Amino acid sequence: LTSFSVGVPGSSLSVASLRCSHKRCMSFSRGGQQVRGFRNCVASHAQESSDPGPTFAPHLEQNTIVNPFPGMPTLEAAIGRTVTARIGSNECIPMGSEHPLSAYLPEELVDLARLYPDPYARKIRAQLATLSQVPLEELLIDAGADSLISLTLRTRVLPGDKVITTAGTYPTVVYFAKGMGADVVEVPYKDDGNLIIPDLEALAKSAKENSAAVVYLANPDNPTGHVFTPSEVAAFRESLPQSCVLILDEAYIDFCPEQGVSKRMPNTVQLRTLSKAYGLAGLRVGYAIADKRWIHKADQVRVQFTMNSISNFLVEHVLNDASFSSTLISRTKQLRDELSSKLAAGTGSPLPSSTNFVTVRYANAEDATARQKELWKSGTAVHRPPHPAMGHV
DSSP states (O other), X not given: OEXXXXXXXXXXXXXXXXXXXXXXXXXXXXXXXXXXXXXXXXXXXXXXXSOOOOOOOHXXXXXXXXXXXXXXXXXXXXXXXXXXXXXXXXXXXXXXXXXXXXXXXXXXXXXXXTSOOOTTOHHHHHXXXXXXXXXXXXEEEESHHHHHHHXXXXXXXXXXXXXXXXTTSOTHHHHHHHHTTOEEEEEOOEEOSSOEEOOHHHXXXXXXXXXXXXXXEESSOTTTOOOOOHHHHHHHHHHSOTTSEEEEEOTTGGGSGGGSOOSXXXXXXXXXXXXXXXXXXXXXXXXXXXXXXXXXXXHHHSOTTOSOHHHHHHHHHHHHOTTHHHHHHHHHHHHHHHXXXXXXXXXXXXXXXXXXXXXXXXXXXXXXXXXXXXXXXTXXXXXXXXXXXXXXX
């Protein structure tokens, strides 16, 4: 049992900390009133401050973790000049035309392959900040949206914490949350016979009842293709506990940019990707938009060399092409709408889509499975959500 004091604006708290079955338990005494539990403490702080800031796992809250390998651009900024001889990184010597890759890549890329990348992908980060119209300090780069889902969970979740999601939505959040020891609580979709959409009211209710650490919402949703408006998302965020982190997965927002959330919401991490609207799924590039305090903390625990030098080079050039993405999106939406019209004339019922895919509802799981097997025979792969609640799509 340990006791210490912490300072909170406008108050003074005495804190006693002891281990419990969840490996952490904190009892706060303030003016004779005790507030037990980490989440209750956070909620108490939130009432005392108009901007409590992002919520982190307790072991990260007070610790600053320093990256031991911040990269060559960091050194160059510190010494005020370009490094011309890289002998401190233990990289290999140049091999020129003797390198096997020289048969496939130009010399510039062969040289990049042997050099460690900028762990912060500064050039791409600056490009995306401009394209997204967000401050540079509110944006972070990582190896795809999946890595960012994992990173967001790592900043907040401890074993035993509750993570709320929709039963049958993008499954990676469940995959990572269970691997971190979290308890996943799934809420059914709202299905009126025509639309299948995440039930925002039920998600918020579950978050409150379970004192959730994290709630996950894909917008547009995968696999239903439904999108909520920014005002609906903002109202949903307001309905969640203040200490709960909202993972807002906007992987498909480029296909309906008017529905993107442009204003930072409290305790919210927006995730986006270059896989869909920039044709770069194989390079694994995603970015998070969040409060700069979350970005600063997440960068302390992020795997730093997830982005490689060749990918960075290629992504920079794609982002420099002002028309490519808009052309790709336009053609994709045209094909999507044509496919949806043709499917509507068949046996299934296509759902409205704000993404680059079309989801078809069948009468039952047996019909959906039969259709998938027929397509397999022709060499066509279609995705079926693995969750049993979505067996009919």
